[in-house]
Amino acid sequence: MENAKPGQAVELHGLQGAAHLNGTRGHLVRFLREEQRWVVSCEGDDYKVVNVKPANLKRAEPKKEYFVHPVTGQIMVPRTTSAPVTDTSIVSEGIANLHAAVLGAFYNKRKGGVVVSCGDDYMLAIEFDGPHGNGGVYGEMVFADKCTSAQAVVRKRNCQRATELGRNFLAGETVQYIDTNEIDFFSLLSKYKMQAKWDGLIDLKSGLRLYTVTIAR
Incomplete structure:
Protein backbone atom coordinates (compact mmCIF):
# COMPACT_ATOMS: atom_id res chain seq x y z
CA MET A 1 0.00 0.00 0.00
CA GLU A 2 2.50 2.62 -1.18
CA ASN A 3 1.32 6.22 -1.56
CA ALA A 4 -1.92 5.36 0.25
CA LYS A 5 -4.11 8.27 1.28
CA PRO A 6 -7.44 8.79 3.06
CA GLY A 7 -10.47 8.02 0.94
CA GLN A 8 -8.87 5.25 -1.10
CA ALA A 9 -10.90 2.05 -1.52
CA VAL A 10 -9.25 -1.06 -0.08
CA GLU A 11 -9.87 -4.75 0.55
CA LEU A 12 -8.77 -6.58 3.70
CA HIS A 13 -6.77 -9.79 3.30
CA GLY A 14 -4.40 -12.05 5.21
CA LEU A 15 -5.96 -11.34 8.61
CA GLN A 16 -5.58 -14.15 11.13
CA GLY A 17 -7.10 -12.83 14.36
CA ALA A 18 -10.10 -11.47 12.45
CA ALA A 19 -10.17 -13.83 9.49
CA HIS A 20 -13.91 -13.25 9.05
CA LEU A 21 -13.05 -9.78 7.72
CA ASN A 22 -10.87 -11.06 4.89
CA GLY A 23 -12.40 -9.99 1.60
CA THR A 24 -14.22 -7.09 3.26
CA ARG A 25 -14.07 -3.85 1.30
CA GLY A 26 -13.90 -0.35 2.73
CA HIS A 27 -11.91 2.87 2.54
CA LEU A 28 -8.99 4.45 4.36
CA VAL A 29 -9.87 7.06 6.98
CA ARG A 30 -6.52 8.06 8.54
CA PHE A 31 -3.10 6.61 9.37
CA LEU A 32 -2.14 5.98 13.01
CA ARG A 33 1.58 6.71 13.09
CA GLU A 34 2.28 5.26 16.54
CA GLU A 35 0.48 2.00 15.80
CA GLN A 36 1.57 1.99 12.13
CA ARG A 37 -1.95 0.99 11.11
CA TRP A 38 -4.67 2.40 8.90
CA VAL A 39 -8.13 3.16 10.24
CA VAL A 40 -10.48 1.50 7.76
CA SER A 41 -14.23 2.08 7.49
CA CYS A 42 -15.69 -1.18 6.19
CA GLU A 43 -18.63 -1.34 3.82
CA GLY A 44 -21.84 -2.69 5.27
CA ASP A 45 -24.93 -1.61 7.12
CA ASP A 46 -23.07 -0.85 10.37
CA TYR A 47 -19.97 0.75 8.76
CA LYS A 48 -17.61 -1.12 11.08
CA VAL A 49 -14.29 0.68 11.71
CA VAL A 50 -11.09 -1.37 12.21
CA ASN A 51 -7.34 -0.68 12.51
CA VAL A 52 -5.35 -2.67 9.97
CA LYS A 53 -1.66 -3.07 9.10
CA PRO A 54 -0.71 -1.87 5.60
CA ALA A 55 0.41 -5.42 4.76
CA ASN A 56 -3.20 -6.59 5.19
CA LEU A 57 -4.62 -4.08 2.74
CA LYS A 58 -4.80 -4.02 -1.03
CA ARG A 59 -6.28 -1.46 -3.35
CA ALA A 60 -9.81 -1.98 -4.65
CA GLU A 61 -12.15 -0.26 -7.03
CA PRO A 62 -14.60 1.83 -4.97
CA LYS A 63 -18.24 0.77 -4.97
CA LYS A 64 -19.29 3.85 -3.05
CA GLU A 65 -17.80 7.29 -2.62
CA TYR A 66 -17.24 8.98 0.70
CA PHE A 67 -16.38 12.31 2.20
CA VAL A 68 -15.58 13.52 5.69
CA HIS A 69 -18.18 15.74 7.34
CA PRO A 70 -16.28 18.98 8.05
CA VAL A 71 -17.93 19.56 11.45
CA THR A 72 -18.24 16.12 13.02
CA GLY A 73 -15.44 14.30 11.17
CA GLN A 74 -17.93 11.53 10.39
CA ILE A 75 -17.42 9.50 7.23
CA MET A 76 -20.42 10.19 5.02
CA VAL A 77 -21.84 8.34 2.00
CA PRO A 78 -24.43 9.62 -0.45
CA ARG A 79 -27.91 9.00 0.90
CA THR A 80 -30.30 6.98 -1.21
CA THR A 81 -33.83 7.95 -2.03
CA SER A 82 -36.77 6.22 -3.65
CA ALA A 83 -37.73 9.36 -5.55
CA PRO A 84 -36.15 9.50 -9.02
CA VAL A 85 -34.35 12.60 -10.26
CA THR A 86 -36.82 13.67 -12.91
CA ASP A 87 -37.25 17.37 -12.20
CA THR A 88 -36.50 19.71 -15.06
CA SER A 89 -34.59 22.87 -14.32
Whole structure:
Protein backbone atom coordinates (compact mmCIF):
# COMPACT_ATOMS: atom_id res chain seq x y z
CA MET A 1 0.00 0.00 0.00
CA GLU A 2 2.50 2.62 -1.18
CA ASN A 3 1.32 6.22 -1.56
CA ALA A 4 -1.92 5.36 0.25
CA LYS A 5 -4.11 8.27 1.28
CA PRO A 6 -7.44 8.79 3.06
CA GLY A 7 -10.47 8.02 0.94
CA GLN A 8 -8.87 5.25 -1.10
CA ALA A 9 -10.90 2.05 -1.52
CA VAL A 10 -9.25 -1.06 -0.08
CA GLU A 11 -9.87 -4.75 0.55
CA LEU A 12 -8.77 -6.58 3.70
CA HIS A 13 -6.77 -9.79 3.30
CA GLY A 14 -4.40 -12.05 5.21
CA LEU A 15 -5.96 -11.34 8.61
CA GLN A 16 -5.58 -14.15 11.13
CA GLY A 17 -7.10 -12.83 14.36
CA ALA A 18 -10.10 -11.47 12.45
CA ALA A 19 -10.17 -13.83 9.49
CA HIS A 20 -13.91 -13.25 9.05
CA LEU A 21 -13.05 -9.78 7.72
CA ASN A 22 -10.87 -11.06 4.89
CA GLY A 23 -12.40 -9.99 1.60
CA THR A 24 -14.22 -7.09 3.26
CA ARG A 25 -14.07 -3.85 1.30
CA GLY A 26 -13.90 -0.35 2.73
CA HIS A 27 -11.91 2.87 2.54
CA LEU A 28 -8.99 4.45 4.36
CA VAL A 29 -9.87 7.06 6.98
CA ARG A 30 -6.52 8.06 8.54
CA PHE A 31 -3.10 6.61 9.37
CA LEU A 32 -2.14 5.98 13.01
CA ARG A 33 1.58 6.71 13.09
CA GLU A 34 2.28 5.26 16.54
CA GLU A 35 0.48 2.00 15.80
CA GLN A 36 1.57 1.99 12.13
CA ARG A 37 -1.95 0.99 11.11
CA TRP A 38 -4.67 2.40 8.90
CA VAL A 39 -8.13 3.16 10.24
CA VAL A 40 -10.48 1.50 7.76
CA SER A 41 -14.23 2.08 7.49
CA CYS A 42 -15.69 -1.18 6.19
CA GLU A 43 -18.63 -1.34 3.82
CA GLY A 44 -21.84 -2.69 5.27
CA ASP A 45 -24.93 -1.61 7.12
CA ASP A 46 -23.07 -0.85 10.37
CA TYR A 47 -19.97 0.75 8.76
CA LYS A 48 -17.61 -1.12 11.08
CA VAL A 49 -14.29 0.68 11.71
CA VAL A 50 -11.09 -1.37 12.21
CA ASN A 51 -7.34 -0.68 12.51
CA VAL A 52 -5.35 -2.67 9.97
CA LYS A 53 -1.66 -3.07 9.10
CA PRO A 54 -0.71 -1.87 5.60
CA ALA A 55 0.41 -5.42 4.76
CA ASN A 56 -3.20 -6.59 5.19
CA LEU A 57 -4.62 -4.08 2.74
CA LYS A 58 -4.80 -4.02 -1.03
CA ARG A 59 -6.28 -1.46 -3.35
CA ALA A 60 -9.81 -1.98 -4.65
CA GLU A 61 -12.15 -0.26 -7.03
CA PRO A 62 -14.60 1.83 -4.97
CA LYS A 63 -18.24 0.77 -4.97
CA LYS A 64 -19.29 3.85 -3.05
CA GLU A 65 -17.80 7.29 -2.62
CA TYR A 66 -17.24 8.98 0.70
CA PHE A 67 -16.38 12.31 2.20
CA VAL A 68 -15.58 13.52 5.69
CA HIS A 69 -18.18 15.74 7.34
CA PRO A 70 -16.28 18.98 8.05
CA VAL A 71 -17.93 19.56 11.45
CA THR A 72 -18.24 16.12 13.02
CA GLY A 73 -15.44 14.30 11.17
CA GLN A 74 -17.93 11.53 10.39
CA ILE A 75 -17.42 9.50 7.23
CA MET A 76 -20.42 10.19 5.02
CA VAL A 77 -21.84 8.34 2.00
CA PRO A 78 -24.43 9.62 -0.45
CA ARG A 79 -27.91 9.00 0.90
CA THR A 80 -30.30 6.98 -1.21
CA THR A 81 -33.83 7.95 -2.03
CA SER A 82 -36.77 6.22 -3.65
CA ALA A 83 -37.73 9.36 -5.55
CA PRO A 84 -36.15 9.50 -9.02
CA VAL A 85 -34.35 12.60 -10.26
CA THR A 86 -36.82 13.67 -12.91
CA ASP A 87 -37.25 17.37 -12.20
CA THR A 88 -36.50 19.71 -15.06
CA SER A 89 -34.59 22.87 -14.32
CA ILE A 90 -36.43 26.00 -13.31
CA VAL A 91 -35.29 29.49 -14.24
CA SER A 92 -35.00 32.11 -11.53
CA GLU A 93 -33.78 35.69 -11.86
CA GLY A 94 -33.21 38.33 -9.21
CA ILE A 95 -31.09 37.59 -6.15
CA ALA A 96 -34.09 37.52 -3.81
CA ASN A 97 -36.05 35.13 -6.02
CA LEU A 98 -32.98 32.94 -6.53
CA HIS A 99 -32.31 32.75 -2.80
CA ALA A 100 -35.97 31.92 -2.15
CA ALA A 101 -35.84 29.16 -4.79
CA VAL A 102 -32.85 27.56 -3.04
CA LEU A 103 -34.64 27.57 0.32
CA GLY A 104 -37.84 26.42 -1.36
CA ALA A 105 -36.05 23.37 -2.75
CA PHE A 106 -35.67 22.23 0.85
CA TYR A 107 -38.78 23.52 2.60
CA ASN A 108 -41.35 23.19 -0.17
CA LYS A 109 -40.14 20.28 -2.24
CA ARG A 110 -38.07 18.37 0.36
CA LYS A 111 -35.20 17.90 -2.04
CA GLY A 112 -31.92 16.40 -0.93
CA GLY A 113 -29.99 19.16 -2.62
CA VAL A 114 -29.96 21.97 -5.15
CA VAL A 115 -27.76 22.88 -8.13
CA VAL A 116 -27.72 26.50 -9.30
CA SER A 117 -26.03 27.00 -12.66
CA CYS A 118 -25.19 29.70 -15.14
CA GLY A 119 -24.42 28.39 -18.61
CA ASP A 120 -21.98 25.51 -18.90
CA ASP A 121 -19.14 26.90 -16.79
CA TYR A 122 -20.46 27.97 -13.39
CA MET A 123 -22.45 26.17 -10.74
CA LEU A 124 -22.92 25.82 -7.00
CA ALA A 125 -24.37 22.71 -5.39
CA ILE A 126 -25.67 22.39 -1.83
CA GLU A 127 -26.50 19.15 -0.05
CA PHE A 128 -29.07 19.94 2.64
CA ASP A 129 -28.35 18.74 6.17
CA GLY A 130 -31.44 20.18 7.87
CA PRO A 131 -33.26 23.32 8.99
CA HIS A 132 -31.50 26.22 10.69
CA GLY A 133 -33.09 28.90 12.81
CA ASN A 134 -36.14 30.67 11.46
CA GLY A 135 -36.43 29.24 7.97
CA GLY A 136 -32.74 28.77 7.16
CA VAL A 137 -30.84 25.65 6.09
CA TYR A 138 -27.61 23.90 7.04
CA GLY A 139 -25.69 22.18 4.28
CA GLU A 140 -22.47 21.33 2.48
CA MET A 141 -21.57 23.33 -0.61
CA VAL A 142 -19.24 22.99 -3.58
CA PHE A 143 -18.95 25.43 -6.45
CA ALA A 144 -17.19 25.95 -9.77
CA ASP A 145 -16.71 29.63 -10.53
CA LYS A 146 -14.33 31.68 -12.68
CA CYS A 147 -11.36 30.43 -10.64
CA THR A 148 -8.94 28.64 -12.97
CA SER A 149 -8.44 25.80 -10.48
CA ALA A 150 -12.21 25.16 -10.35
CA GLN A 151 -12.41 25.18 -14.12
CA ALA A 152 -9.47 22.77 -14.24
CA VAL A 153 -11.48 20.36 -12.08
CA VAL A 154 -14.33 20.48 -14.60
CA ARG A 155 -11.95 19.56 -17.43
CA LYS A 156 -10.11 16.94 -15.37
CA ARG A 157 -13.38 15.16 -14.60
CA ASN A 158 -14.24 15.11 -18.32
CA CYS A 159 -17.47 16.97 -17.62
CA GLN A 160 -19.24 18.67 -20.49
CA ARG A 161 -20.48 21.35 -18.11
CA ALA A 162 -19.94 22.32 -14.51
CA THR A 163 -23.44 21.15 -13.56
CA GLU A 164 -22.24 17.57 -13.97
CA LEU A 165 -19.99 18.11 -10.94
CA GLY A 166 -23.08 19.09 -9.01
CA ARG A 167 -24.73 15.82 -10.02
CA ASN A 168 -21.62 13.96 -8.85
CA PHE A 169 -21.68 15.79 -5.53
CA LEU A 170 -25.38 15.08 -4.97
CA ALA A 171 -25.21 11.44 -6.04
CA GLY A 172 -28.12 9.53 -4.52
CA GLU A 173 -30.16 12.66 -3.79
CA THR A 174 -33.26 14.12 -5.37
CA VAL A 175 -32.11 17.39 -6.83
CA GLN A 176 -33.70 20.71 -7.79
CA TYR A 177 -31.89 22.35 -10.72
CA ILE A 178 -32.06 26.12 -11.04
CA ASP A 179 -30.71 28.13 -13.98
CA THR A 180 -30.02 31.85 -13.72
CA ASN A 181 -28.04 34.69 -15.29
CA GLU A 182 -24.39 35.46 -14.52
CA ILE A 183 -25.02 38.57 -12.42
CA ASP A 184 -27.50 36.84 -10.10
CA PHE A 185 -25.39 33.68 -9.96
CA PHE A 186 -22.29 35.45 -8.71
CA SER A 187 -24.33 37.63 -6.36
CA LEU A 188 -25.80 34.48 -4.78
CA LEU A 189 -22.42 32.74 -4.69
CA SER A 190 -20.84 35.75 -2.96
CA LYS A 191 -23.68 35.78 -0.42
CA TYR A 192 -23.29 32.09 0.39
CA LYS A 193 -19.48 32.21 0.48
CA MET A 194 -19.73 34.80 3.27
CA GLN A 195 -21.82 32.30 5.24
CA ALA A 196 -19.56 29.35 4.46
CA LYS A 197 -16.50 27.80 6.11
CA TRP A 198 -13.79 25.69 4.50
CA ASP A 199 -11.79 23.33 6.71
CA GLY A 200 -9.33 22.24 4.05
CA LEU A 201 -11.46 19.33 2.80
CA ILE A 202 -11.95 18.26 -0.80
CA ASP A 203 -15.16 16.49 -1.74
CA LEU A 204 -14.22 13.14 -3.24
CA LYS A 205 -17.32 12.93 -5.43
CA SER A 206 -16.90 16.23 -7.27
CA GLY A 207 -13.21 17.02 -6.69
CA LEU A 208 -14.04 20.53 -5.44
CA ARG A 209 -13.52 22.20 -2.09
CA LEU A 210 -16.18 21.20 0.44
CA TYR A 211 -17.66 24.02 2.50
CA THR A 212 -20.09 23.99 5.39
CA VAL A 213 -22.70 26.64 4.82
CA THR A 214 -25.44 28.18 6.93
CA ILE A 215 -28.05 29.80 4.73
CA ALA A 216 -30.24 32.21 6.64
CA ARG A 217 -33.73 33.15 5.55
